[in-house]
Each structure stands twice: as C-alpha cells, then as structure tokens.
Amino acid sequence: AQKITQTQPGMFVQEKEAVTLDCTYDTSDPSYGLFWYKQPSSGEMIFLIYQGSYDQQNATEGRYSLNFQKARKSANLVISASQLGDSAMYFCAMRNRDDKIIFGKGTRLHILP
Amino acid sequence: DAMVIQNPRYQVTQFGKPVTLSCSQTLNHNVMYWYQQKSSQAPKLLFHYYDKDFNNEADTPDNFQSRRPNTSFCFLDIRSPGLGDAAMYLCATSREMGAADTQYFGPGTRLTVL
Numbered sequence: 001a002q003k004i005t006q007t008q009p010g011m012f013v014q015e016k017e018a019v020t021l022d023c024t025y026d027t028s029d030p031s032y033g034l035f036w037y038k039q040p041s042s043g044e045m046i047f048l049i050y051q052g053s054y055d056q057q058n059a060t061e062g063r064y065s066l067n068f069q070k071a072r073k074s075a076n077l078v079i080s081a082s083q084l085g086d087s088a089m090y091f092c093a094m095r096n097r098d099d100k101i102i103f104g105k106g107t108r109l110h111i112l113p
Numbered sequence: 114d115a116m117v118i119q120n121p122r123y124q125v126t127q128f129g130k131p132v133t134l135s136c137s138q139t140l141n142h143n144v145m146y147w148y149q150q151k152s153s154q155a156p157k158l159l160f161h162y163y164d165k166d167f168n169n170e171a172d173t174p175d176n177f178q179s180r181r182p183n184t185s186f187c188f189l190d191i192r193s194p195g196l197g198d199a200a201m202y203l204c205a206t207s208r209e210m211g212a213a214d215t216q217y218f219g220p221g222t223r224l225t226v227l
Contacts, residue, residue, distance in 0.1 A: 033212040043201050045156070045218035052213055091155060097212045100146075103155040 006104035021077040023092030034075040039089040117219035134189040136204030145187040148203040
C-alpha cells in the first residue's frame, strides 16, 4: 500500500537558516512522482517541487531542493536561507501511475525573526 | 495567467440548506478534483473527473455531489450541509493522471455552516 509519512508536526527555525522537512514514502510501484506543497494561512496549496522516481538528479527550484534518497525511500525538502514568508504548512505527496495523489499529514514551519 | 479559480472564497450557509461551490480552470487539463480539508489536516479527496468520467471515493458521503458541464468548469453540490461539513474545499486540476502529473490547486472556498 502507498504511504507518506511526515514525522515533524511542527518546526521552529531562525530566519536565514536552512531548514529540512522530512518525508518518507512507501510504494511497490517502480514509477512514482514525489511532490511538495506549501499551504500558507490563506489556504491555497502552492506547488513547490517535483521529483520523479527515475530522475538521477535531485530536483531544485530556486531556494527549494529535494533530497531524494531512493534506497531509503526518503524525499526531504530543503529550504535554503529561510524567510519569514516561508512560515506555512508543508505537505509531502506521492503519486503512482494512473492513481490519485496521496498526502502526508504535513509539517507546520514557523520562521522566527 | 493560466490558473484554477474558485468562487466564492468564503461561503456561509445554514444547516440543511443546499450550497454549490464553483471551480473553473484555464489550464485545459483533463482531470479535475474536489478535496475537503479540515483544520490542521491533509486534504481529503472527495471525487475526481477524468474528462466526463466521474470517480467517487468510497468514503465520500452521498450528501456530496459533483457536476462537470464542460472541460473548464466543475461544481461541488452539498445537498444538506451539516455542521461537520464546515471546512475548506479545494479544487485541483492535472493534465493527466500519470505519476509525473502535478496537481494545481485553486485558492479554496472556506465553508461555514450555521
């Protein structure tokens, strides 16, 4: 069965520091996609970054990078040089072929000034 | 800009009074989804349309219905809202349902039931 686990319910990080949000997954399908979304207090789910199961390189998008460790089934999100505007809920998600996306329970990130 | 639009952003209804939430997209995506999200929880998929094919999740209550009259629009109908239906309702789209197909979300409609 597919499963996404985010073990950090909440995190507090000082502004300008890097932060790593943990995500582990489980699937028996060799073809899958991993996604991270940001949800600020306004409620909108904002797509941040995607990693495919066959991608050799870690995905990067600006200050966001995905630390993909396939053997460990982990897909941690790294935010470099955190900003106050990064305070939000972050969801890790996974999708198999021809299937719906599944979400982890989320990590609430607080950036401290 | 291509996007997913939801109206209204905030909706207040009375217990038992039917309500309809609206979603439109300019992405020309084949798949449209409706999610329910309660406070501090992950979004919960209610149903999705692949083109005109409707797919209901097994645990979606009968109180929730959906219509997709064309590619661009999708509606969520709540026939008799209960207090437990107060939540954020998120619409999303994806081009296809492959592993690499990103879901793009609208801003959500926050439903209050009095």
